[in-house]
Amino acid sequence: MKKSLLSFLLFIITFLSAQQPVQIAFLSDVHFQDLYGQFSDHDFKGIINPKTGKPTILRTMDSQLHSTRIFNENYFAFIKALDDIAARGIKIVAMPGDFSDDGQAYNLRGLHRILEDYHQKFGINFYLTTGNHDPVGPFRKDAGKDDFLGNDGNPLGIYSKENIGKISNQIITKDIAESGYLEILDELKDFGFYPKKEDLFWSTPFHEASVQDYSFEKALNFAEYQKRMYEVSNGFSVPDLSYVVEPVKDVWMIAIDGNTYIPKNINANPYDASNYKGASIGYNNVLTNKKHLIDWVKKIAEEAKKNHKILIAFTHYPMIDFNDDATDEIKDLLGDKKWQLERVPEETVAKVFADAGLQIHFAGHMHINDTGIRKFGDKMLVNVQVPSLAAYLPAYKILTINSAEKFQVQTVVLNDVPHFDDLFPLYKKEYEALKKNANKTFWNKDILKTRSYHDFMIFHLKELVRLRMIPNDWPKDLIEKTEKISGEDLLFLSLNLNEIEAKKYLKQREINSKSFRNWTFEDLLLDLYKFQSADELAKMDIPKSRLQQYKTLEKLFESNQSQDPFIIQLKSVFQILSLLSNSDPSDHFEIDLQKQTLNRIED
Numbered sequence: 001m002k003k004s005l006l007s008f009l010l011f012i013i014t015f016l017s018a019q020q021p022v023q024i025a026f027l028s029d030v031h032f033q034d035l036y037g038q039f040s041d042h043d044f045k046g047i048i049n050p051k052t053g054k055p056t057i058l059r060t061m062d063s064q065l066h067s068t069r070i071f072n073e074n075y076f077a078f079i080k081a082l083d084d085i086a087a088r089g090i091k092i093v094a095m096p097g098d099f100s101d102d103g104q105a106y107n108l109r110g111l112h113r114i115l116e117d118y119h120q121k122f123g124i125n126f127y128l129t130t131g132n133h134d135p136v137g138p139f140r141k142d143a144g145k146d147d148f149l150g151n152d153g154n155p156l157g158i159y160s161k162e163n164i165g166k167i168s169n170q171i172i173t174k175d176i177a178e179s180g181y182l183e184i185l186d187e188l189k190d191f192g193f194y195p196k197k198e199d200l201f202w203s204t205p206f207h208e209a210s211v212q213d214y215s216f217e218k219a220l221n222f223a224e225y226q227k228r229m230y231e232v233s234n235g236f237s238v239p240d241l242s243y244v245v246e247p248v249k250d251v252w253m254i255a256i257d258g259n260t261y262i263p264k265n266i267n268a269n270p271y272d273a274s275n276y277k278g279a280s281i282g283y284n285n286v287l288t289n290k291k292h293l294i295d296w297v298k299k300i301a302e303e304a305k306k307n308h309k310i311l312i313a314f315t316h317y318p319m320i321d322f323n324d325d326a327t328d329e330i331k332d333l334l335g336d337k338k339w340q341l342e343r344v345p346e347e348t349v350a351k352v353f354a355d356a357g358l359q360i361h362f363a364g365h366m367h368i369n370d371t372g373i374r375k376f377g378d379k380m381l382v383n384v385q386v387p388s389l390a391a392y393l394p395a396y397k398i399l400t401i402n403s404a405e406k407f408q409v410q411t412v413v414l415n416d417v418p419h420f421d422d423l424f425p426l427y428k429k430e431y432e433a434l435k436k437n438a439n440k441t442f443w444n445k446d447i448l449k450t451r452s453y454h455d456f457m458i459f460h461l462k463e464l465v466r467l468r469m470i471p472n473d474w475p476k477d478l479i480e481k482t483e484k485i486s487g488e489d490l491l492f493l494s495l496n497l498n499e500i501e502a503k504k505y506l507k508q509r510e511i512n513s514k515s516f517r518n519w520t521f522e523d524l525l526l527d528l529y530k531f532q533s534a535d536e537l538a539k540m541d542i543p544k545s546r547l548q549q550y551k552t553l554e555k556l557f558e559s560n561q562s563q564d565p566f567i568i569q570l571k572s573v574f575q576i577l578s579l580l581s582n583s584d585p586s587d588h589f590e591i592d593l594q595k596q597t598l599n600r601i602e603d
Contacts, residue, residue: 481566
């Protein structure tokens with residue numbers, strides 16, 4: 001009796017464990033920089049932080065507030081995200097590129113140490129793919145930064161060799177050079193780039209192994225650097241670190257190396273690291289100079305289907321327009337060289353990879369939260385944009401595989417991050433030094449009063465918009481005309497009526513114009529960037545009353561037929577806002593491949 005009961009219980013336990021859904025966490029654009037790293041050839045360990053007593057290697061706040069990412073506090077956010085993932089019991093973490101900030105040796109060592117620590121403590125397996133910051137080019141390149149923080153509060157230059165930096169106060173170390181593929185593979189091969197014995201399957205675009213005759217030894221042989229080269233242009237061979245892996249039974253993860261480094265001068269040395277264009281454009285260049293990936297993806301998708309494997313793709317670059325189909329409006333208003341429009345993938349990209357058999361794809365690169373979907377007959381491709389931990393809105397994604405047809409995607413926002421304010425005393429020293437330079441534009445030191453990582457990142461976005469986005473992207477005449485405009489002014493402009501008629505119109509529709517005075521056009525632009533960055537999650541950070549007022553203005557400007565150039569510009573702004581704020585679900589949703597639908601899940 002006891003024996004039969006024990007057998008029954010073992011059957012139930014086995015059955016339930018077999019039904020457990022597989023979960024994969026996606027951490028993109030970590031841009032890891034080791035605050036507490038060391039150089040192998042220099043004794044500089046950073047400047048002493050009076051709050052912690054630790055020597056710290058950090059970049060200036062001024063550089064952070066002019067960049068689309070922060071360089072320092074994301075260190076603490078990365079640890080917080082890993083702790084959260086470990087607490088949830090998730091054992092698979094995919095990192096779709098820009099896992100480092102320019103692939104310097106000391107940062108790669110620091111990242112390796114942390115990933116290995118979480119693997120040993122919690123059994124988490126990490127699978128990386130490359131982004132345009134790791135590597136910055138296909139081969140190692142001397143480099144450095146002018147914006148580290150020195151002990152006196154002024155910028156400190158750290159360079160890999162002399163005579164390449166602008167700052168006289170400098171440190172020379174080979175560990176700040178931008179690593180190439182070879183160095184990244186050597187340091188991080190344990191995290192997906194090489195097969196592991198426990199992997200059930202592993203292969204590359206240059207490896208003809210099938211599921212039936214797979215062996216770890218064969219896969220290990222094909223993982224070597226020299227066996228992972230392709231000709232990007234006639235006479236120019238560069239590495240490709242793409243791979244497919246089966247970390248758990250019946251789930252294949254295909255890590256596509258979307259970096260396409262094209263030579264600038266076809267008559268120059270193929271091994272000259274400076275003779276290659278950057279890879280930030282993404283898949284548009286894959287279609288022209290890395291076509292072998294398309295054939296490989298098709299082959300892997302067919303193999304997955306034949307062997308009843310669930311295929312999940314991840315790369316650094318998006319495969320679908322990430323502007324919620326507002327790209328044409330943005331282009332008309334700002335021009336095709338603004339708002340990072342050169343990074344928008346052509347529509348052909350989605351069709352090519354959908355035709356190749358991809359259905360679910362996770363991407364990074366843009367530091368935004370977004371979901372894109374494209375359907376081509378009976379084929380559908382879903383592109384999930386994973387936010388960055390180094391930008392607003394800091395978050396990561398969890399994919400739950402419930403079946404071969406149904407998947408859940410959940411966005412986990414990092415609102416509170418321990419130690420995010422540890423570096424604030426050092427920034428105060430920087431600000432005091434900055435004040436002595438009358439020619440500099442000051443950053444707003446109120447950022448040092450923020451009480452949470454969430455608020456810190458909103459403040460970063462606000463300063464980024466003020467210091468970089470508005471001056472660089474927006475028409476000067478539009479900014480000048482809207483400098484002192486309130487929401488109420490915009491309301492009257494949207495009506496295209498004289499004052500008497502406008503007041504009569506508003507009264508009839510019970511619209512209180514005075515309630516629109518609480519915000520300005522500058523606030524509107526910041527909210528626009530919030531929606532671009534956080535999608536539907538931006539609504540948490542915008543007053544509900546203002547959101548409703550935006551909807552009113554969207555409708556009024558849409559029906560405004562004025563040919564005044566200024567009104568046409570404002571009309572475009574609200575069309576863009578409307579598209580960015582009314583998009584496919586991107587917080588918590590279900591992907592149903594059979595019905596070809598995305599279904600929002602209300603928490």
